[in-house]
Amino acid sequence: MKTSLFIPLIAALALAGCGSEPAPAPAPAKPKVAENGVDYQAAVAALPVAQRNGVFIRAIRDAGLPCQGVTSSEQQGDSGSIWRARCEGGVEHVISIEADGNAKVSTRAMTKQ
Structure with missing residues (x-):
């Protein structure tokens, strides 16, 4: 009796797989590029440290935040778009390219008003 139930179960499972297609593989992630074809995130990452820090101080100042100079910067994560920049005095800002x-600048720094 057990054998007679086992054979139809195997047949049903075999038929369940017929006609179905495997799920398509996810498309590879495309790098984000501007309409002009420039990959600004990669361009910033490829800059020498001093030039990259210059880009970051400009972004920080354009955001209306005080910063006398960027003393260090480091990439956050693997995306290439998020950076942490440290200003003289130790204040850190997160910059998203x-x-x-x-560039979008986020900070926890308190400014005097």
Whole structure:
């Protein structure tokens, strides 16, 4: 009796797989590039340290935050778009380089008003 139930079960499982296609593989992630074809995130990452820190101080100052100079910067994660920049005095800012080349600056620094 056990054998007679086992054979139809195997047949049902074999038929269940017929006609179904495997799920397509996910598309590889495309690098984010601006409309002009420039990959600004890669361009910033490829800069020498002094030039990259210069880009970051400009972004920080354009955001209206005080910074006398960027003393160090380091990439955060694998995306190439997030950086941590440390200003003289120890204040750190997180800078996100967008695909269009704009930079968004986030900070926990308290400014005097």
